[in-house]
Amino acid sequence: xxxxxxxxxxxxxxGDFQALFGIDMHLDEGETLAxxxxxxxGKSTLLRAISGLLPxxxxxxxxxxxxxxxxxxxxxxxxxxxxxxxxRKLFASLSVEENLKTGADAFTRPGFWSLERVYELFPxxxxxxxxxxxxxxxxxxxxxxxxxxxxxxPKVLLCDEISLGLAPVVIRDIYAxxxxxxEAGASVVVVEQDIxxxxxxxxxxxxxxxxxVTLEGTPADLSREAIHNAYFGDAA
Amino acid sequence: MTEHKWSLTSSTRESRIFATLAIxxxxxxxxxxWLVSRGLIRDLFQIMxxxxxxxxxxxxxxxxxxxxxxxxxxVGIGAYVFxxxxxxxxxxxxxxxxxxxxxxxxxxVAAASFTFRLQGAYFAVGTWVVAEVVQLxxxxxxxxGGGSGMSLPREFRETMPGFGILREMGxxxxxxxxxxxxxxxxxxxxxxxxxIYRFMRTPAGLGLxxxxxxxxxxxxxxxxxxxxxxxxxxxxxxxxxxxxALIFMQKQRVSPDTxxxxxxxxxxxxxxxxxxxxxxxEGPIIGVLIFYLLQSFLADLGPIYLIILGALxxxxxxxAPSGIWxxxxxxxxxxxxxxxxxxxxxx
Amino acid sequence: xxxxxxxLQGVMLGGLYALFALGLSLTFGVMRLVNLAHGDLILLGxxxxxxxxxxxxxxxxxxxxxxxxxMFVLGWALQRFLLNHxxxxxxxPPLIVTFGLSILIQNGLLAIFTADSRRLSLGGIEAQxxxxxxxxxxxxxxxxxxxxxxxxxxxxxxxFKTALGRAFRATSDDATTLTLMGRDxxxxxxxxxxxxxxxxxxAAFFLATRASINPSIGPARLIFxxxxxxxxxxxSFWGTLIGGIILGVAQTLGGSIDPxxxxxxxxxxxxxxxxxRPRGLFPRAFD
Ligand SMILES: Nc1ncnc2c1ncn2[C@@H]1O[C@H](COP(=O)(O)OP(=O)(O)OP(=O)(O)O)[C@@H](O)[C@H]1O
Ligand SMILES: [Mg+2]
Numbered sequence: 087x088x089x090x091x092x093x094x095x096x097x098x099x100x101g102d103f104q105a106l107f108g109i110d111m112h113l114d115e116g117e118t119l120a121x122x123x124x125x126x127x128g129k130s131t132l133l134r135a136i137s138g139l140l141p142x143x144x145x146x147x148x149x150x151x152x153x154x155x156x157x158x159x160x161x162x163x164x165x166x167x168x169x170x171x172x173x174r175k176l177f178a179s180l181s182v183e184e185n186l187k188t189g190a191d192a193f194t195r196p197g198f199w200s201l202e203r204v205y206e207l208f209p210x211x212x213x214x215x216x217x218x219x220x221x222x223x224x225x226x227x228x229x230x231x232x233x234x235x236x237x238x239x240p241k242v243l244l245c246d247e248i249s250l251g252l253a254p255v256v257i258r259d260i261y262a263x264x265x266x267x268x269e270a271g272a273s274v275v276v277v278e279q280d281i282x283x284x285x286x287x288x289x290x291x292x293x294x295x296x297x298x299v300t301l302e303g304t305p306a307d308l309s310r311e312a313i314h315n316a317y318f319g320d321a322a
Numbered sequence: 323m324t325e326h327k328w329s330l331t332s333s334t335r336e337s338r339i340f341a342t343l344a345i346x347x348x349x350x351x352x353x354x355x356w357l358v359s360r361g362l363i364r365d366l367f368q369i370m371x372x373x374x375x376x377x378x379x380x381x382x383x384x385x386x387x388x389x390x391x392x393x394x395x396x397v398g399i400g401a402y403v404f405x406x407x408x409x410x411x412x413x414x415x416x417x418x419x420x421x422x423x424x425x426x427x428x429x430x431v432a433a434a435s436f437t438f439r440l441q442g443a444y445f446a447v448g449t450w451v452v453a454e455v456v457q458l459x460x461x462x463x464x465x466x467g468g469g470s471g472m473s474l475p476r477e478f479r480e481t482m483p484g485f486g487i488l489r490e491m492g493x494x495x496x497x498x499x500x501x502x503x504x505x506x507x508x509x510x511x512x513x514x515x516x517x518i519y520r521f522m523r524t525p526a527g528l529g530l531x532x533x534x535x536x537x538x539x540x541x542x543x544x545x546x547x548x549x550x551x552x553x554x555x556x557x558x559x560x561x562x563x564x565x566x567a568l569i570f571m572q573k574q575r576v577s578p579d580t581x582x583x584x585x586x587x588x589x590x591x592x593x594x595x596x597x598x599x600x601x602x603x604e605g606p607i608i609g610v611l612i613f614y615l616l617q618s619f620l621a622d623l624g625p626i627y628l629i630i631l632g633a634l635x636x637x638x639x640x641x642a643p644s645g646i647w648x649x650x651x652x653x654x655x656x657x658x659x660x661x662x663x664x665x666x667x668x669x
Numbered sequence: 670x671x672x673x674x675x676x677l678q679g680v681m682l683g684g685l686y687a688l689f690a691l692g693l694s695l696t697f698g699v700m701r702l703v704n705l706a707h708g709d710l711i712l713l714g715x716x717x718x719x720x721x722x723x724x725x726x727x728x729x730x731x732x733x734x735x736x737x738x739x740m741f742v743l744g745w746a747l748q749r750f751l752l753n754h755x756x757x758x759x760x761x762p763p764l765i766v767t768f769g770l771s772i773l774i775q776n777g778l779l780a781i782f783t784a785d786s787r788r789l790s791l792g793g794i795e796a797q798x799x800x801x802x803x804x805x806x807x808x809x810x811x812x813x814x815x816x817x818x819x820x821x822x823x824x825x826x827x828x829f830k831t832a833l834g835r836a837f838r839a840t841s842d843d844a845t846t847l848t849l850m851g852r853d854x855x856x857x858x859x860x861x862x863x864x865x866x867x868x869x870x871x872a873a874f875f876l877a878t879r880a881s882i883n884p885s886i887g888p889a890r891l892i893f894x895x896x897x898x899x900x901x902x903x904x905s906f907w908g909t910l911i912g913g914i915i916l917g918v919a920q921t922l923g924g925s926i927d928p929x930x931x932x933x934x935x936x937x938x939x940x941x942x943x944x945x946r947p948r949g950l951f952p953r954a955f956d
Contacts (some may be wrong), residue, residue, distance in 0.1 A: 161847075179838045180839055181908050191851075
């Protein structure tokens with residue numbers, strides 16, 4: 087079985103600065119993959135590159151085996167890659183409900199998710215549907231961002247640090263949605279700073295450092311020491 | 323350990339050659355009234371007034387992030403101040419010209435207290451509103467000739483510095499005015515370029531240039547140093563006012579429509595800078611030469627000429643945002659007005 | 670009574686200015702584009718209507734209705750093929766491009782239609798008026814004001830009740846994130862400019878019927894439009910309408926003192942308001 091998402095020798099640049107050095111990774115159907123790594127390791131850059139915000143070669147990204155690396159971000163979203171961006175990036179002048187709707191305004195992909203289903207997943211959002219999205223608490227805003235990304239019924243959901251800055255109980259609530267998201271048919275990539283959290287939710291973990299993948303394995307396989315080395319570089 | 327001597331220099335080989343050539347060129351230009359036809363003197367006059375205005379606009383937009391489409395306000399103010407003195411209170415013409423610059427700068431302060439409240443692109447339209455207000459106000463003044471304007475009195479013409487001498491040398495009265503205006507604008511042009519060049523090499527100017535290099539930051543945020551912005555705005559309006567006085571002194575007539583022409587004093591100027599290369603001193607010089615060539619071939623086409631010019635401006639900013647000079651200097655590395663300092667090993 | 674009559678005329682004139690301004694307000698709201706050619710594009714619309722009515726013998730109103738889709742396509746293409754390439758973080762390119770466009774259109778109209786003044790004749794409606802008590806209300810000025818109100822209602826409907834409107838507002842918040850939601854923002858921009866030019870087309874109709882026009886009057890319409898937008902405060906169509914009305918009233922009041930003072934009075938009120946309320950009367954809460 088070919089993976090749903092695959093990158094091959096993926097590079098990314100910000101001007102002259104090279105942020106990714108030939109990333110090879112894959113995401114299997116139904117899998118949850120966690121990406122960990124220190125600040126500036128290139129995790130967000132990787133997600134941005136996959137989602138089409140940074141330019142690269144066509145065959146650097148394969149979606150269900152098809153090269154999609156040269157498509158612009160809006161096309162990739164039509165193809166089934168959906169992103170919960172770092173910092174949530176909600177539309178400040180739109181209400182909660184409007185934010186959710188933007189996720190499915192431009193095109194429709196049939197599937198499990200709809201406005202009602204998102205409200206079932208995060209009931210609090212229904213109560214707040216007419217409020218400006220940015221007036222919500224951080225955790226609720228994160229729910230809007232996730233819900234918005236789900237509205238298009240993605241095959242691949244990319245989540246960038248959805249737990250950042252949230253209280254532990256709120257993080258638990260948000261991650262509680264993950265099983266249902268997977269059940270509805272999405273394969274998930276989560277970027278996490280919190281290694282413990284990543285180990286808990288992921289089927290497989292990759293660790294990045296300075297634009298490269300330094301470690302890969304299942305949570306059970308990875309020792310603390312290996313992770314430490316992959317995270318910060320070998321002490322030697 | 324060998325000892326090296328270091329010297330801090332900003333000149334380049336081309337810049338030294340260029341400086342020599344420039345001095346020769348200026349000397350030739352001074353002598354031009356005896357060397358070339360009166361028609362060419364008029365053309366040179368026009369080229370240099372445009373160059374002065376272009377250098378000012380370039381300093382505003384290219385360095386200080388102040389994109390104005392209302393500099394015609396200060397051309398017109400300068401012209402009207404000059405003519406007002408000439409008609410109502412004949413003082414020595416040189417003083418009247420200076421007064422034109424001072425009043426333009428003063429009204430510029432009042433204008434800025436309003437336009438500086440507008441951000442980015444809105445500043446541009448705000449300056450245009452100011453120009454409209456000034457034009458409408460002046461056009462209403464019947465003492466200033468209302469909509470039809472004023473002429474330069476004959477007697478005043480004759481008080482121009484050098485008028486008598488030029489007459490004795492055989493120049494006709496209006497040729498003498500042409501020559502005097504020409505020399506004055508030549509002086510203004512050289513001084514303007516030197517002042518801007520010197521200014522760009524001061525710490526303040528280098529700061530502006532640094533922000534300029536991050537153009538986006540410079541134009542969207544506006545340069546942080548508000549004081550610097552004021553200084554540049556004032557200086558440019560002063561020079562623009564003087565240029566206005568000279569332009570209409572040479573024409574010997576002024577009217578609201580000509581003095582506040584958006585096409586003549588903003589559109590042409592902007593296209594000269596954009597096509598030549600914004601954010602450099604060389605750019606406007608190249609731009610003005612190109613403009614002159616275009617004009618001599620195409621001006622008879624009337625509106626078509628302006629259509630071509632508008633299209634060229636559009637294409638230029640989209641295809642070569644740093645203008646023709648930008649293309650030349652990025653290909654060849656040539657810099658004629660070196661701003662940055664280079665550390666050079668002597669030993 | 671004369672005063673009230675003057676103010677009433679000003680309010681209705683303000684309807685015309687609001688029509689000038691709404692397109693500008695729209696493109697600024699969606700993509701932070703200040704289109705210096707806006708006045709000339711309105712004028713271009715007027716000439717399109719005049720041409721349709723004159724050479725195809727269409728009734729003026731039909732000509733205007735035919736012109737609207739033409740204006741949409743024009744705006745769409747303009748954005749798609751020109752302005753989208755100029756829109757980056759730097760504000761200079763769009764200004765230069767639209768300024769160049771302004772000169773291009775002005776002189777294009779001059780080359781085709783000469784500097785002669787023209788006017789769209791409605792066959793007598795323009796002279797009609799009716800009395801309300803002691804006041805005399807012109808039919809055409811009233812229609813202009815009603816059209817402006819209608820346009821505001823329609824724009825508000827599009828902006829706040831449709832998916833396209835969500836995209837308009839979202840793209841002005843964060844265009845990059847909107848592309849992650851599957852929107853091609855270049856297309857959103859093209860539609861926005863298309864709509865802005867449809868509004869300009871409505872303005873063009875009333876401009877050409879109200880008084881005679883010639884190719885040189887575009888920039889002044891831009892300035893009126895700009896003043897109305899700023900007076901009203903960026904980001905609200907009702908604000909723009911009120912801005913237009915304030916400008917119209919200022920002008921007619923000024924004009925009643927001295928006809929030459931009309932336009933100047935508008936500018937002065939604009940400057941005064943900007944001094945008192947730098948963000949306009951009804952600024953949006955955001956940005
Ligand atoms: N817009 C940008 N322009 C220039 N460099 C950037 C930009 N965004 C990120 N970088 C650089 O690219 C590298 C990778 O950044 P990235 O945001 O992908 O890291 P990250 O792993 O997501 O870090 P964090 O955990 O802090 O979110 C860093 O060195 C960063 O400084
Ligand atoms: Mg990150």
